[in-house]
Amino acid sequence: MAPLAKLATIALMIVSGAIAAPWDTTSRHMTHRVRSVGPQKAQFQSYHPPSTFETFGEGIDHPLTKRGVKDASSVDAAKAFLESKLGVSADSISHKSGSNSDVTEHEYFRQQLNGIPVANAVANVALKNNKVVSYGASFVKPKSIAPTTATLTKEQAIAKAEAATGGKYNQWPTAIEYFAKDSDHVVLSHVVQVQNAESGEWYEAFVDASTGEVVNLVSFVADASYRVVPFTSQSPDDGFATVTDPQDTTSSPNGWHQYGTTTTTATSGNNVISYKSSTTGTTSQSSATNNYNYVFNSAVSPATSPNVDAARVNAFYVANMIHDVTYRYGFDETSYNFQQNNNGKGLDDKTRIFFGGWTPIGRLGFLKLPVFS
Template sequence: MFSAKKLLASVLLAVTFASGTLAAPWDASAKYATHRVREISRDLKLETYHPESSYETYGAGIDHPLSKRADASIEESTVSFVSSKLGVSADKIQYKSGYDADMHSVAYVKQHHDGVAFANAVANVAFGKDNKVVAFGSSFVNPTSIAASTPSISVEDAIASAESTLGGKYNDWPATLEYLALADGSAALTHVVQVQNAETGAWYEAFVDAHSGEVLSVTDFVAKASYRVIPIQEEDLTDGFQTLTDPQNTASSPFGWHSDGTTSTTVTAGNNVITYKGSTSSTASQSSSGLNFVYTQNPNQAPTAAANLNAAKVNAFYVVNTMHDIWYQYGFTESAYNFQNNNNGHGGRANDRVTVSVQDSAGVDNADFSTPADGQSGHMRMFLWDYTSPERDGALEDDIVVHENTHGLTNRMTGGGTGRCLQTTEAGGMGEGWSDAMAEWTEHSSSSVPDYVMATYVTDDSAGIRNYPYSTSASTNPLRYSSIGQLNEVHNIGEVWANMLHNVYAALVSAHGYSSTAKTDATGTAGNNVFLHLFIDALALQPCNPTFATARDAWIQADANRYSGANRCTLWNAFASRGLGVNARNYRDDTTVPSGC
């Protein structure tokens, strides 16, 4: 049983939603796809709005207006298709970014007016290898009124307003001028500035009305894993430490883990990640020459003891680098907006390795990850847990580190590297679910798919931190698509999505078996290879602020792109088994699958 103290942090967030506009199970929950309540402080709550996304997938693909032009660029093809599909003049469409992956090309555009882009009216187009459009998502708007495109207040005044409202300081990231579509159908002109609070860890992108100075909305770059309930299992120090020699995959990290191609280090810092306590100068140094980082952790001593602290820094460094190398092989590369200081000429924006603060002093019994746009470092904070004496260190529980790191993957790949496209209640919930599912993926060691429990070590509780184990058994885990209608908090909603993905994983492994080399060889055809390919492919295909249904459709389309639909029925049956069938709508279950399945 958890004490009231242990539940407090998670209960606060649940109360925020229950006391706001999202308390009723059916009518209000319809807003999960477009709204989210943010509690900025005890005195301020903001309900952010994100235009509803439409989403279509096209199986083998459809032609676009420039299909017959062999010399048409991805930018030209994308703008032409969006213009023809939405009936919007091409001069109202601003190309943002795009890249070629092995099975598709993806591109991202923004709506704009008078040369000013909309922050939250975006579209994404995916092209198959035969130059046909295979997926299209859009949240473009037709405003009933639109503010003048010349600001009335200065950016300096907007920064002052954001700092005062949000309780932080401007971090000097260049401000932009963008339109913001509002829930009443109008569009406001906003100065967009970033505000951070070093003490609380808050990191907001603030949209300040450029005519009134009011903070209208925020993007919250911080995704918190508020371990609030009854959990699941994961690899941790109770499984024993091992000394691994040269674990880096140089196909993913050609400079190794301790160099950016120019500067080499003998500390827990490199091209992909830096781990430290307190300040980035407080890394762990090699324990002996030759890049040996061998520290023996003593569980009977406080985690702050020197050897224990160094062990935590080294473990977090290892886990984040390992996930970088795995994801790189499956498509999370420089051009796909990953985290690296030196992108080695492969596209994307550089100087954004992950920064990891271990034993962060800002909190306990938690962890979080902040994901700004490509070109700014993702930031992970790992806390101590006080359920036991001595306390335990979240950085020594791999599932927690993987969970947090996955927020960086999903926030970067959804929407084209903006960090803005998992901001609704439903999309934020799926963000938590993807993170749990990824942690589970790393822990499988055979074709067996047992029930999975998160974070047992830090809580010293075999039940973990979630309401149910993730399971193929509906009696062990009863969560279904319709469960969302009774939930109002992103971690609870995330459990529904993670459990669906647990069932998808089990179905794929049952159909194709298990590969023990999937972490280093993405070319395999086993079920765990297929799962991770579809997991990462679908992130790029899905629309900004996806729903369960559009994310499911992105998985189906990803399979059409990569495997010619070979797993279509396997996927549909797995999703439908938990209520997300063809006709699932508005958090009402449906178990229908397409004909032939």
């Protein structure tokens, strides 16, 4: 098992470093995500503008230092750096929050246009010893910007959000924000929170203040969580932990529980189906929004509940992690990896891994999971 732990360590290093450069703007899977919403599983596409992340080793001077300004605050220093680095004006940068420690300062910003924040255009700057050590940004340069006056009323926007999601407005104050679309146009939107008590869904909906279209949804509920042996551990003897949303959004842009228009609530998904005896013998979510909290009991047989469920969940997690890690190494759709749906990247669909606890007559990719002892 040691090689697996080493692979996980290397993979984490690679994943961390892979974003230290501009994203490939030709890849929609880095900027877009399809989400199934509400009782009718309506499909909505979220968009995040391409971002850049860069590190500077021990750090570089920010513009205020170069101008001879002493004792500048971390907010002012970070803002001056973004103005220079991104070529934007001071009034287009709005400070949102920050955190400081004895070692570093981290400042977070939003782009704003006409004095209105752009919801999905953000930036961050890290400073150490009054030097910039890293920054990230997804600011936009739109072709057009919508007027600052809304055509739809707040009440009309709430009705649109409720109809689209199947939820109800939760009385949280609405807001007006811009939203950058993938067409390089920025639209004015009403920001409305809606919740569905039955399904446990909770969204922040961005409703175009001119057309009524829901242009973006942000989920406030964890999409998935798994009680598992962490990927960097070797066996159940090392202990279990609950991991939340562990998927790599580059390798698995729609998460682990969606392929095409199908969303699952069991240990089956785009990359893997984890089961015992037959492919119908999967483990279902223990609670809504794909939470899998099954406690392993070493005092009872591996073939009894809850150990069977704990095993299927852990197998699902490990196989998906390996999929996402090896994807970063180049084992992707063009290299004939294992996926039920290739997200429009061609080659053969319907090749996900069958991860079985018992030995069936296998087709496609198949892994047999022995009993741990």
